[in-house]
Amino acid sequence: MTSFATRFRLRSAASLASLLLASHLAWAVEPFTVRDIRVEGLQRVEPGTVFGSLPVRVGETYNDDKGAAAIRALFGLGLFNDVRLEVSGDVLVVIVQERPTVAGVEFAGNREFSNEVLQGVMRDAGLTSGRPYDRALIDRAEQELKRQYINRSLYGAEVVTTVTPTERNQVRLTFNITEGRPARIQNIDIVGNQAFSDGQLKDLFDLDTGGWLSWYTKSDQYSRAKLNADLEALRSFYLARGYLDFKIDSTQVAIAPDKESIGITINVTEGERFVVSGVTLDGNYLEKDDEFKSLVTIRAGQAYNADQVAETTKAFTEHFGNFGYAFARVEAVPEVDRANNRVAIVIRSEPSRRAYVRRIHIQGNTRTRDEVIRREFRQYESSWYDAEKIKLSRDRVDRLGYFTELSVTTAEVPGAPDQVDLNVEVKEKPTGSISIGAGYSSAEKLAFTFGLSQDNAFGSGNKLDLQFNSGKYNRTVVVSATDPYFTTNGVSRTVDVYYRTQKPYQDQGGNYTLVTMGVGLKFGVPVTELDTIYLGLNAERTRIKPGTNIPAAYLDYANRFGYSSSAFPFTLGWSRDSRDSALAPNSGRYQRLLGELSLFGDARYAKANYQYQQYIPLSKQYTLAFNGEIGWGKGLGGRPFPVFKNYYAGGLGSVRGYDQSTLGPRDVTGAFIGGTRKFVLNTEFITPFPGAGNDRTLRLFGFIDAGALYGEGEKIRGDALRYSTGVGLSWISPLGPLRFAFAVPLRKRPGDRIQRFQFQIGTSF
Template identity: 30%
Template sequence: MKFKQLVVAGLILSIASFAKAAPSSDFVVRDIKVEGLQRVALGAALTYLPVTVGDEMNSFRISQLIRSMYSSTHFENIKIFRDGNTLLVRVTERPTISNIVFEDNDDIKDEQLQESLNDANIIVGEPLDKTVLTSIENGLKDFFYSIGKYNADVTAIITPLPRNRVDVKLLFEEGDSAKIQQINVVGNDTYSDFELLEQVELKFDTPWWDFLSETRYQKQTLTGDMETITSYYKDRGYLRFNIDSTQVSMTPDKSGIYITLNVAEGEKYTISEVELIGDLLGYEDYIKLVLPLTKGELYNQSTVTYTEEFISKYLGRYGYAYPTVTTIPDINEEDKTVKLVLSVDPGKRIYVRRINFAGNIGTADEVLRQSVSQMEGSWLSNATLEQSKNSLSRLTYMENVDFETVRLPGEEDKVDVNFTVKEQPSGAFNAGIGYGDRTKLSLQAGIQQDNFLGTGKRIAFNVSTVSYQKSVQLSYTDPYFTIDGISLGGSVSYSEFDGSSANLIQYNSKQFSIGSNIGYPIDQFNRINFGLTYSTVELFQNQPYVQTTRFNNQFVDENNPDAAINYDSFLASVAWSRSTLNRGVFPTAGSSQRASFGITTPNSDVNYFKTEIDGKWYFPLSRNQRWSFLARLKMGYGNGYSDADGLDQILPFTQHFTAGGSDSLRGFENNTVGPRGLQVTPSLVVTDPNGIPVLGNNANDSISISTRSLGGNAMILGGVELIVPTPFVDVDFDNSVRTSLFIDAGNVWDTEFDFNRYKDLNVNNTYSNDALIDYSDPSLYRASGGVSVQWLSPMGPMVFSFSRVIQDREGDDSKFFTFNIGQTF
């Protein structure tokens, strides 16, 4: 508006100048001259003149000429003269912007300011329109006023430069935001000021320690608070509630704000009837069955809104993507009831023409399409689109996934679906470093690529040289071996393991394994996998313990009892997995469960089975899901089956479950939770058929408790975590950094251990002063609590945990701080 006024004023002044310089009579133009041009070429300037030689000039033509010249945006001043029959146009070009500088702006970032200037064509290299700049000054002042900075000022400083150029500087004086001194609610009888103000974001008179409260006045926040109060009433039956007026007044120095809300509560209304009208496409019975609005209940605006959204989403499942659902209240003032009439217009069924992907730099389109269940050419289903989004989000190489439907011009029943993805590193350099009283310095390294060359295939090569293990493993998985989602994978590995360096009993092993697996999708969330793995194991330097003697005696050579033990096995396995997680990494909603069962084939040297169940459940606590609650549970059990040479088979101790460390029970040293190795010194060395010493009643019988664990054949681990926003980290990094408060609990025990056999023996204090506890008792749980920070770094996932033990047992080794790189979340 101001720009138009200035243009009109310029026209009037130009016409006045022409009137003074030219005779009042009209004339025919014989020549045209333009003076004052610098940057604009003469030919370009003449194109903006709606006058040519031979035209007759008059006042109307003059106004047309000036308006046309100003519309070119190249000139800031235009004067018109008559020199005989020559039309003389004198112009002053707008200066070219050489540089734009922002100074003392804190609340608005430079990028935001530049974006605003770009929209107004205030760009380096372009001519400067001073009138637009003035409008921007006023707009920025209005912004500061809206956030309570009434003393703020914005000044545009234009510095002339040679060759008709200028520097533009926006100088900010933001000042301090006005503080809210008091908020008054007038007209409320049902709910007190305290109850209402507890619901809103703006606060006043807060204690010094409540630094999170918003005491600065902000216009937008006040608007949101008014909507909150309105919803508070309307969700409790006050259908006619209204905020009649709002007064915002300032203190004389503009540093304080007083806010008064004048409300009219009205009466409570009860729903007398709910009626559905319109075309519900034959789904009336189902919608009526699940309709949350109920006759006789108080009116609730949130429930009404939810009902409208529910009907819209339900129809959207069947291709009616743009239905119109309107609630018409029929109010009866006599009995304070309201009849709700839901009018439904489903519109036309919408079909998908094309599905497009954007943002995938390294991942091929066909890889993403494999996870999309919405098909081109079929009708649009909002449920299927959400399923497709969730499937893409669960890919470990996707950080964020969004989609939008775009209606095609001239096509009422067709849309394109555009998925926009943001990739995150799909490869990781996995490393771990740690130090413990027993493990000393440990290192490991490996490379894993979940999206090899953008194909979606997973390949991993890991080499470990930690103090207790040297291993190498190569694995490959094609998650879409067939078009219908059947996966195929395989792995080969070799390891050398030293139990004593891993906080376990003394034994060394060498193992070579090769295996393959195939997976079948049951539906979008469920999957079943089958696998077969061949392993050959060599055990040596195996110290005799009560719990290992029974297993070792199956393979010991009586002529050479110190020789290594060798055995082969074929392990057949089946696993079921289910996942509804909203993301593959750092999920905040949904759940995942996995159950597996493995059993060696009868032709194996060892016959055993082993089963595990692992589940995680995420419950978002806030709408933006920055706050979330996680519950975890992991259980396992294994044992032998059949017999060998008349002796019952048991689970090999190399297959025992262990606990302790950052991936199970934080606050405890790795692998230290659970049964510990026992050595018995009987007065008479006599063994039963299983090779276990037969103990007499001699007072010299004793038992030695090792400082090291050997794990057990049963396990239960669990915990809860409160996922919170990471302090001092911007919300944009929520997908890369996670902080949580946790409590871990669980136990590992041995169902084959006979406590009564050893409980009355003397404890030999050679190795440990600890008392013997019942290693078959599942109730001897451990627990810890603390804080964990996880960071998805360029090197791979990093985990920092600070823990404090809540419950421990004899011989447990606690650990306050743990740090891992490459830990799986």
């Protein structure tokens, strides 16, 4: 048999390949010089992919070793089901059979996850349309799907893949999912605790055995991440109460054979309770020992508290950083006296070397200009490293609201031991939004809202706003533009154009309206990093449109001063907000003071309003909240206070249990016209909703309200005060903050309008 007539075939099966290799002499080909290489069987794979994988080229000598290497290389691409090499004369023929490609991926039976979420899971697993069909890849995708369901406590989920051949050597994959029912936690057992009861310890956990609201909180659905967080809470609880040797020996999670119930057993060793005998400082403290001692929160004679130890070491590290020592090492070493159950804390510090910030590098901002970020930094280049200024800078950039992720890290400069670079990594989020919604309250009835906002117009940091609100009694259109850095030192400027229509809530079907049109210019001047003073000037015109059932007070004002009144109020305000959340606060304080003075125009008056909120965390579950508001107004230049500038009280946001805006003076027609002096005090005790565990989006509260409203010239009397008490429900719903309140008035006078049940979407206190 000559080399020109020899034809041979190599199969992909490993057994056949081994047989052929063992019988090498039976199929050996005489080496020859390759005149041409031809590829047959390609449909979608580029010929260059095949040629690039072959170990032999035209003009080179072909032999059996190169043939075997070619087979291995082509199979290694993962693109072919079968590969054959044939020799025709001095032409090498490569014959391939391509693997089918995935034409599409579909899902059936999924309810827990949307198709879009599962498609993302497939992409992460490397399975997408156009990818070569690979059974191993399908197996991996099935396991990834099951893992996603396990994370939702669906341990019985099953996935079966159907492969449907289609035209052009393609297949369509359908993942048929049987989700089953979520596995519920049947019991949580803590073994080894003696100092604290099971109930005390289980109250620390977000996981529980369920209640009637478990369908909402899903607190009875096991999650490894939640369990780890609960175990950390348990550990912190003991370490904060002196149990220095506390440890979690083991955690067993047992799944029932039906995969629908779970038991959790936590074995702990409490150890002895230790008391701090003393705190000493060891090391170099820059001759500022007294300053560092003032930062120590650990107290001798009290139980060892790991939180206080961590707080102290962190405060030391940050204080070193305030002097430029970026590489300070601080360590709290406990010296344990087990015989007397006492522990002495030695804080050892080594400031290392002082550092300068050489460069501040900003990365990830594809839209936002560098200057928008840099102008928020209080740490400057070529200045001493200052940890406090770096933290403040990070917080200021974060408060811009332009980024979903933000990190500031320190990097040493090679060859310069006294210099560091700051790397600022940001991940931008869309800052433009269109909001369309509807709300309903017991006072305003149905109200529609529309908003068009761009918080970072063209990456400049400027804000543009268009807001429209439509309710039964109040309608507002506002166009606003804010430049947060109108000046280089951070003075902001806001321009407003607004149009409002208002009617008292209890108009008994009247069709009169108060229409206010105006423009305003406001500046915000930062006094400190936390306090801002606002100064502004408005020009506005208010028109009383007469109609049926118009209150006599409005008619009298219109007859004396005209149905249209112009005013040029100057505004002066101050605000500070240290709450941990604007929607569901648990701690912190909010204060706002706003003054308004109009000396020119038809309406001349002075007006001031102060609001104070305080949230006191009593525990992880319970919060005590206070809200107080005082308002005052007075007419100037011999004129009365404009009736359309009056304060109103009653209902949600003031004294619950009374109909909205029905407290205070009335005119001769019996209409509620508001007052010039307002006082409101609210106290709330906030608790988790029964069965909701520690979920802060759904909470109950009990409250006591008090408030009064007085007209101009009216003597302040105690009998004008109204009180109420009741219970309520707050829910951070997809539509916004939703609050229900059921109140019982404690002081009721003839003519008071009572409304025991009230609710509103879009308010927070």
